[in-house]
Amino acid sequence: MIKATLDTSVYVRAFHFGGPAVRILGAAKSGTIRLDISSAILDETARVLRDKFRWDGYMVQQAKQKLESIGNLVVPVSTLHVVREDPADDRILECAAAANSDFIVSQDKDLLRLGQFANARVVTIREFLQVLLAERY
Numbered sequence: 272m273i274k275a276t277l278d279t280s281v282y283v284r285a286f287h288f289g290g291p292a293v294r295i296l297g298a299a300k301s302g303t304i305r306l307d308i309s310s311a312i313l314d315e316t317a318r319v320l321r322d323k324f325r326w327d328g329y330m331v332q333q334a335k336q337k338l339e340s341i342g343n344l345v346v347p348v349s350t351l352h353v354v355r356e357d358p359a360d361d362r363i364l365e366c367a368a369a370a371n372s373d374f375i376v377s378q379d380k381d382l383l384r385l386g387q388f389a390n391a392r393v394v395t396i397r398e399f400l401q402v403l404l405a406e407r408y
Contacts, residue, residue, distance in 0.1 A: 272302075272303075272304065272305050273303075273304045273305070273373050273374065273402070273403070273406065274304070274305045274307055274343075274370060274371065274372045274373045274374070275295070275304055275305070275306060275307065275372055275373065275374040275375070275376055275399065276306075276307045276308070276312075276363060276366045276367035276370060276372040276374070276375050276376070276391065277295065277306065277308070277312075277363075277375075277376045277377070278360070278363050278375065278376065278377035278378070278379050278382060279312060279315045279316045279319060279359075279363075280377060280378050280379055281295065281376050281377065281378065281396060282312075282316040282334075282338065283316060283319050283320060283323075283324070284378070284396070286316075286320060286334050287320065287324050287326075291396050291397065291400055292396050294400060294403075295376065295396065295399065295400070295403075296337075296341065298403055299341045299342065300341045303403065303406075304403070305343050306338075306341055306342045306343060307342070307343050307345050307366055307367065307369075307370035307372045308338055308339075308342035308343065308344060308345065308366065309344070309345050309346065309347055309362065309365065309366040309369075310344070310346075311347075311362040311365070311366070312362060312363065312366055313335055313338060313339070315359060315362065316334065316335070316338070317331045317334065317335055320334060343370065345366050345369050345370040346369065347362075347365035347366055347368070347369040348369050349365065349368070349369075350365065353385075353388070354381050354382065354385075356381045357379070357381050360379060360381055360382050363375060363377065363382060364382075364388050364389075367388060367389060367391045368388070368389045368391075371389075371390055372390070372391045373390065373391060373392070374391055374392050374393075374394055374399055374402070375388060375391045375392070375393045375394070376394060376395070376396060376399045377393060377394075377395070378395060378396060383395065
């Protein structure tokens with residue numbers, strides 16, 4: 272089974288905009304992939320949906336519950352300081368490292384620039400969907 276940690280931007284795209292990111296959540300819901308997530312990622316996703324996109328508390332809570340129901344909740348064991356440009360991105364790396372994820376999925380240039388972190392390849396949504404498609408055949 273493929274194990275993936277998603278950046279907050281991927282969750283925001285899935286919940287607020289729809290599109291290809293929704294397919295990743297669908298793969299997690301169906302059990303095709305293991306979606307690794309931490310409380311820091313859940314909180315950041317909720318904050319962005321509430322503050323940037325003006326979601327009300329009820330909608331934010333529903334999104335968090337959905338992620339909790341399809342995700343593998345991970346408790347990172349270390350605090351990292353890797354991404355100087357955006358320290359919040361370190362929470363993604365912490366989760367991926369603790370979960371031993373195969374992939375980190377992001378649209379964030381700071382994370383994508385890494386290319387690899389621990390055992391995880393850092394890829395875009397499109398690249399990850401191509402990996403999922405290749406796994407099916």
